[in-house]
Amino acid sequence: MLDTQEIWKGFHWSFFVNVQALIICLRRFESSLVLGDIAMAKTELETATDLMLASGASMQLAGSFSKQEYESHIRPKMSPPYVKSDNFSGLMSWEHLHL
């Protein structure tokens, strides 16, 4: 039996890893341009494309349940007293903001 919290958190792990990969990839892209290595820059940009698509996919997969289930099972756990923030959101992801 699938649990909405498992889905929500499980595919967020995918998202965080995707975004860390994007940080590495785009730094390498920038470095390739500085070095004038256009072939490597192309490789890094193609990788970044895959990682962007994967990031979108992980967020869609993380929401693989109804709006009603989100409102009843997911959102309350992202509100006090379960979390400290009154305005808990994905903008609090360190990797995402760093990217």
Next chain:
Amino acid sequence: MTHYDEFELNLLVPWDLPIDEQLSEANTVKLSQALSQILKALKQVDVSSALIIVEDELYKLGSPDVFPAKISSSKTALKSWEIEDFDSHFDVNHVESQQPAFCIVKSLMLAVYRMFVLLDKQNNNFDSTQVERQKQGYISYIRLLSRVYHLQLNPKSKI
């Protein structure tokens, strides 16, 4: 109890993420073998077979030496308590490590493992197109890490 209740995801702090690093020969071999096996898992049609491969590699990799990052400054607009609040909800820790390469590979493997645990559940209705996109993202990340750390992936794992 799920397979991964014992796990938390340890993520390196963003500024420790490498772009080019030469590992020792022993560590190059170890990580090349581990990531080649994860590529093999990502190509499996049968989810249970993939899970067995990833579980085996997680066991072999062990637990890299990590310690909690001191988030006195996030170098972003975020306050440290906001990062900790967010991380706590998602069972994530931001860490520093004397073995950053192993830490990065372990985080990738745990995320892959958790995906396969979810895909292995009966009656799941995950969008197959999105699942394939996520798998391709992991494959591309493994190839990215092979460039960063100068790894030799098993040619049979090539996609």
